[in-house]
Amino acid sequence: MLLPQGLSHIVCHAGSREEYTRTREFYLAIGFKHILKERNDSDAVTWLVLNAAPASMATDVTIQLLFSTSALTHDPIVLEDTDTWEMEDVALVLAIKDIEPMKNRLEKIGARFRDHSLDGTPKRIGVLTSGGDAPGMNPAVRAVVRYGISKGCEIFGIYEGYQGLVDGGKFIKKMDWKSVRGWLAVGGTSIGTARCMPFKTREGRLQAACNLVKNGIDSLIVCGGDGSLTGADVFRSEWSGLIEELFKTERITKDEATQYNHLTIVGLVGSIDNDMSSTDITIGAVTSLHRICESVDSIGTTASSHSRAFVVEVMGRHCGWLALMAGIATGADFVFIPERPPADDWETTICNVAHRHRELGKRKTVIIVAEGAIDSALNPIKVDQIKDILTERLGLDTRVTTLGHTQRGGSPAAFDRILATVQGVASVDAVLRSTPDMPSPMIGMSDNQVTCKPLMKAVELTHEVAQAIGEKNFARAMALRDPQFAEEYDIYNSSTILDDDSLELPEHLRLRIGIVHVGAPAGGMNAATRTAARYAVNRGHTPIAIFNGFDGLIKGTLQDLTWSDVDGWTSRGGSELGTNRHVPGEQLDMGMVAYQMQEFNLQGLLIIGGFEAYACLMHLEKARDKYPSLCIPMCVIPATVSNNVPGTDYSLGTDTALNAIVNSCDAIIQSARSSRRRVFVVEVQGGRSGYLAVEAGLASGANTIYIPEEGLNLTRLQSDVHHLMALYMDDDPDKSEGRIVLRNETVSKTYTTDVISSIFKEEGHALFDSRTAVLGHIQQGNTPSPMDRIRATRLGMHSIQFMEQQTQEILTSHKNKTTPVELCKTVGSAVVVGLNNRKPKDAWWYERRPLVDLLAGRGLFSAGAQSLRS
Numbered sequence: 001m002l003l004p005q006g007l008s009h010i011v012c013h014a015g016s017r018e019e020y021t022r023t024r025e026f027y028l029a030i031g032f033k034h035i036l037k038e039r040n041d042s043d044a045v046t047w048l049v050l051n052a053a054p055a056s057m058a059t060d061v062t063i064q065l066l067f068s069t070s071a072l073t074h075d076p077i078v079l080e081d082t083d084t085w086e087m088e089d090v091a092l093v094l095a096i097k098d099i100e101p102m103k104n105r106l107e108k109i110g111a112r113f114r115d116h117s118l119d120g121t122p123k124r125i126g127v128l129t130s131g132g133d134a135p136g137m138n139p140a141v142r143a144v145v146r147y148g149i150s151k152g153c154e155i156f157g158i159y160e161g162y163q164g165l166v167d168g169g170k171f172i173k174k175m176d177w178k179s180v181r182g183w184l185a186v187g188g189t190s191i192g193t194a195r196c197m198p199f200k201t202r203e204g205r206l207q208a209a210c211n212l213v214k215n216g217i218d219s220l221i222v223c224g225g226d227g228s229l230t231g232a233d234v235f236r237s238e239w240s241g242l243i244e245e246l247f248k249t250e251r252i253t254k255d256e257a258t259q260y261n262h263l264t265i266v267g268l269v270g271s272i273d274n275d276m277s278s279t280d281i282t283i284g285a286v287t288s289l290h291r292i293c294e295s296v297d298s299i300g301t302t303a304s305s306h307s308r309a310f311v312v313e314v315m316g317r318h319c320g321w322l323a324l325m326a327g328i329a330t331g332a333d334f335v336f337i338p339e340r341p342p343a344d345d346w347e348t349t350i351c352n353v354a355h356r357h358r359e360l361g362k363r364k365t366v367i368i369v370a371e372g373a374i375d376s377a378l379n380p381i382k383v384d385q386i387k388d389i390l391t392e393r394l395g396l397d398t399r400v401t402t403l404g405h406t407q408r409g410g411s412p413a414a415f416d417r418i419l420a421t422v423q424g425v426a427s428v429d430a431v432l433r434s435t436p437d438m439p440s441p442m443i444g445m446s447d448n449q450v451t452c453k454p455l456m457k458a459v460e461l462t463h464e465v466a467q468a469i470g471e472k473n474f475a476r477a478m479a480l481r482d483p484q485f486a487e488e489y490d491i492y493n494s495s496t497i498l499d500d501d502s503l504e505l506p507e508h509l510r511l512r513i514g515i516v517h518v519g520a521p522a523g524g525m526n527a528a529t530r531t532a533a534r535y536a537v538n539r540g541h542t543p544i545a546i547f548n549g550f551d552g553l554i555k556g557t558l559q560d561l562t563w564s565d566v567d568g569w570t571s572r573g574g575s576e577l578g579t580n581r582h583v584p585g586e587q588l589d590m591g592m593v594a595y596q597m598q599e600f601n602l603q604g605l606l607i608i609g610g611f612e613a614y615a616c617l618m619h620l621e622k623a624r625d626k627y628p629s630l631c632i633p634m635c636v637i638p639a640t641v642s643n644n645v646p647g648t649d650y651s652l653g654t655d656t657a658l659n660a661i662v663n664s665c666d667a668i669i670q671s672a673r674s675s676r677r678r679v680f681v682v683e684v685q686g687g688r689s690g691y692l693a694v695e696a697g698l699a700s701g702a703n704t705i706y707i708p709e710e711g712l713n714l715t716r717l718q719s720d721v722h723h724l725m726a727l728y729m730d731d732d733p734d735k736s737e738g739r740i741v742l743r744n745e746t747v748s749k750t751y752t753t754d755v756i757s758s759i760f761k762e763e764g765h766a767l768f769d770s771r772t773a774v775l776g777h778i779q780q781g782n783t784p785s786p787m788d789r790i791r792a793t794r795l796g797m798h799s800i801q802f803m804e805q806q807t808q809e810i811l812t813s814h815k816n817k818t819t820p821v822e823l824c825k826t827v828g829s830a831v832v833v834g835l836n837n838r839k840p841k842d843a844w845w846y847e848r849r850p851l852v853d854l855l856a857g858r859g860l861f862s863a864g865a866q867s868l869r870s
Contacts, residue, residue, distance in 0.1 A: 142180040285321065378470070414662040515533065544558050
């Protein structure tokens with residue numbers, strides 16, 4: 001019995017007769033049948049079909065095989081044994097009940113294959129959460145459970161952390177698909193966590209080992225901080241001795257001792273502090289940052305109203321990540337972190353900074369303090385101490401706010417849901433790859449890619465940070481953090497604190513820099529403008545706001561920006577400068593643009609926007625030969641919810657949009673669940689890019705998504721109806737999970753959101769009905785998310801530095817002369833300032849597309865699939 005999953009129609013072009021014949025033999029060997037007679041002309045054509053099992057509710061797969069001498073010949077993809085073949089874009093996955101005849105046929109024709117047959121003893125994996133709870137732990141457990149089940153494993157939830165491991169019994173429960181329904185949006189950890197002193201003793205670990213063996217578990221996925229992961233690795237290192245002792249004391253049998261002689265440990269870092277080395281970000285840190293920024297933004301309004309100073313203490317233990325990122329994202333006046341203590345006379349420094357900012361017109365003073373903040377002599381810096389200094393020396397009405405455990409609470413942000421999901425999937429793969437001689441791996445994230453690194457090496461590096469701080473080696477402590485940590489600290493100081501003109505460049509190196517917004521509004525545009533303007537002011541440049549896009553440039557609506565003009569812009573959504581989609585050389589006259597740039601003596605141009613901004617840059621660069629005033633450094637900071645600008649992994653606004661979509665989907669799912677047996681078809685933006693649909697699908701738990709990269713046809717819709725029917729037939733009679741389907745706005749002109757909903761309603765056969773929700777412009781968000789604010793700050797500073805680098809040589813050579821009109825003409829002087837050098841055609845996010853369907857149970861709830869699993 002065959003269950004085709006995924007593609008329904010495939011066209012294969014063979015460039016040689018031999019390749020054509022070999023391909024046809026392969027598909028005939030795995031069960032495809034002829035449906036049309038082969039033509040006898042020069043270009044042979046074969047039509048083959050694979051019929052799905054009658055009870056499977058799956059679709060037939062049809063292949064058209066063409067032999068054409070004009071077809072391009074590609075080298076075959078070489079898949080190693082460690083590769084996950086079924087996750088490849090070109091993979092066709094077939095579930096087969098009777099594997100032996102199929103294997104014989106494949107061996108006969110020399111085809112490579114991998115046997116994933118269940119041998120009757122599925123691997124049993126335990127998952128537990130330990131240490132302080134972190135938002136995102138539930139999505140991680142959900143991913144482990146569902147992906148593990150899809151891989152043929154049995155997953156056991158170990159409740160109450162290591163205490164449940166020691167106590168055993170009811171605290172170790174087998175999880176099924178429904179066990180984790182609705183967990184994506186739930187904060188904290190639903191399987192509980194607790195401090196466990198018994199596990200720190202050998203007797204406690206001996207009992208824990210016994211409980212695991214009796215439950216047939218030989219693999220553990222542990223989600224927690226460095227202490228929890230260290231405990232897990234110690235447990236693994238003692239495992240053979242514990243098993244031997246259990247056998248000698250007759251607590252386990254010889255067969256059990258033989259079968260469970262090795263324990264596999266995989267670590268997931270769940271910590272709001274983001275204090276683990278060897279990973280850029282930990283599960284829960286971004287959501288905690290959301291809570292802090294929401295609180296500080298709220299404090300800002302009351303502080304301005306009363307012209308007060310607020311000293312805010314945030315969590316983080318000995319790590320200043322939360323404090324620093326909150327300082328950047330909220331525009332705090334000063335930040336105290338353990339890794340970079342302030343100068344000896346820090347009391348005078350903060351008073352000078354606060355006084356200078358007040359002189360410039362600020363009505364509020366906000367200082368953020370990490371709970372582990374220290375001075376250069378390692379003495380703790382306390383919030384009450386700072387309050388007294390501001391009150392006594394400056395006479396400011398000062399309040400203290402300790403945010404406390406609100407930083408751990410609430411529903412996980414979209415970023416943490418996605419991070420926890422992809423890392424949970426990677427942890428199961430790590431378990432299945434593990435061998436007894438491999439060190440315990442830790443699943444992390446580096447440069448936007450999931451990583452698998454030695455657990456104890458990461459823990460050792462983490463402990464080195466505290467050691468370096470204790471030895472007053474603060475440079476070493478900063479170096480051991482995420483590589484961007486030190487850079488962002490410098491960016492914060494350079495763009496937030498207006499001090500003693502120490503950053504100013506010599507007169508002859510200073511520039512007049514225009515800043516313009518182009519395209520649709522996106523969260524982070526204002527934050528990028530603020531940083532660029534303030535850093536430019538601190539360097540001695542003149543930042544110039546161009547209002548209402550390039551239309552405003554033509555009309556001459558420009559204004560010099562001062563340091564205080566952009567105060568508070570970090571947390572403002574939309575575009576304070578105004579924006580439109582008009583592009584020079586298309587809707588606007590290039591000659592007028594060039595004339596105005598010369599008229600206002602613009603020596604650098606920063607364009608913040610989406611694909612239209614990219615188009616502006618290309619047109620301006622191409623027109624340089626005709627217009628000398630365009631021979632200046634120009635750069636684009638990508639800002640669009642669609643995330644479709646070449647040259648970057650992320651555009652500003654994407655994280656804000658994802659959170660807006662996910663929050664809306666949470667409310668829609670709640671409505672669907674309350675109404676029982678209802679599917680919502682939710683339309684999201686994104687243009688011709690499926691980024692928002694894929695990432696929001698993962699973060700919201702969508703049952704499927706429709707994106708332009710795949711297209712949409714009636715066969716696909718029929719398959720999705722069957723999938724939904726299977727899910728609802730599997731539901732409890734009086735209960736139903738809220739279900740949604742995400743549709744990109746441009747996926748099809750025929751199958752609109754309303755049409756899809758009508759098809760679902762008609763074909764649901766009373767099992768479910770359907771409604772629609774078009775999110776529209778609310779996806780642009782209100783207040784930018786902390787991640788968009790931080791990315792904007794980095795890119796804003798880099799854009800000014802880029803312009804300085806491009807003009808330094810020619811301005812130095814004209815030190816005592818008139819500044820030339822043409823400052824640079826090279827192609828490299830017009831760039832996209834992005835977070836990585838990727839293009840949409842190689843979109844990193846598309847690799848996650850199969851996970852949306854897999855974690856929604858695609859193919860696992862039909863009668864045929866259930867019989868296979870049993």
